[in-house]
Amino acid sequence: MTVPVPSVTRQQALSWRLRRQHLISGAADATEVVRTLGAVSIFGSDADLAVRRRLASPGPPGEVARALADGRLMRTFSFRGSVQLMAPETAGAYLALRAAGRQWALKSWVEHYRLQSDEWPDLREIVRDVVAGGPVSPQAVADALEGRARFGHLAQEFAEPNYTFLKPFAWQGDVALGPDLDGPLTLHSPATAPAWAAIPPLDEAGPAAIRDYLGAYGPAAPEHLDYWLGEGLSAGRSRLTRWWADLEADLVEVDVEGDRRWLLAEHADELGAGRPETSVVLLPGKDDWVMGPGTKDTWVVPSRQRTAMTRGANPVLVDGVVRGTWKVHDGAVVLDAGELPDEAAAEVERLEGLLRTP
Structure with a gap:
């Protein structure tokens, strides 16, 4: 027996998405906003306004800075190699996807930095030890590396600092960027955020990230995931296809005025019952x-x-x-x-x- 595909209008779908993204009725706090959206860009946008517009009771400007200062939010390198605000409890899943490509193991990286991929664990341990008491300047890491036989030549990459070289440490959860948005760059451990949940195994992170995306940006199609998690985090199309298949039992197909889109099954009734409202x-x-x-x-x-x-x-x-x-x-x-x-x-x-x- 063929199960009929539920149908909704595009306005119904977008009204549901507006509510999910806290644009109709606001969220309780900044962490809830960022956790829903997955990540909020620091550069090229007004992150503070994006967050405060989604709060039920927004305070004065500076909400993002306040949330960073007390560890309710963190900032790190993630989507498209840039810096994003992330919720500590969900950031690890996105970072796991970004690290999956193991950029540091590419031949060009190994040759340029004179660093074999199997040497990274020892280098990461040194970096983690330095930033554990942070925020500290990247120069503090450079000082710890100076004179070491294996890693001394990399001190300059932190002293400069070389942002390209810093990124894999962020993707693997060794460092996050310090909370001060206006001062010089500093590094600290993401574990300073009370809700930091570490980096989960990749095959747990992928389905979790897909569920999060459909919960905020659905109804959506696989090509939207290719854009958000593929182009954005270099997750790899084959992995995304496999994770999507793994979640198939949790998804429901929706006909949106002839477009095939998918949604988490747990949200289907809410979407179908929703009525468009002018906004x-x-x-x-x-x-x-x-x-x-x-x-x-x-x-x-x-x-x-x-x-x-x-x-x-x-x-x-x-x-x-x-x-x-x-x-x-x-x-x-x-x-x-x-x-x-x-x-x-x-x-x-x-x-x-x-x-x-x-």
């Missing part, structure tokens, strides 16, 4: 709402808006779809989005309140 949401450029599915996804980014979103313009969402952009001029939020629903006025007022520094 206007203003977000910072390169927000996860846009970057999670990618600017090629015309559900969220119509083709005429793609160039602006790729360049980092601030999106105006109407029912989850980018309809224009906004900017601040003389202290006021100015919209460039044509005719908008009445809800736009309240959203502008909300955003101006979030941007206002006490």
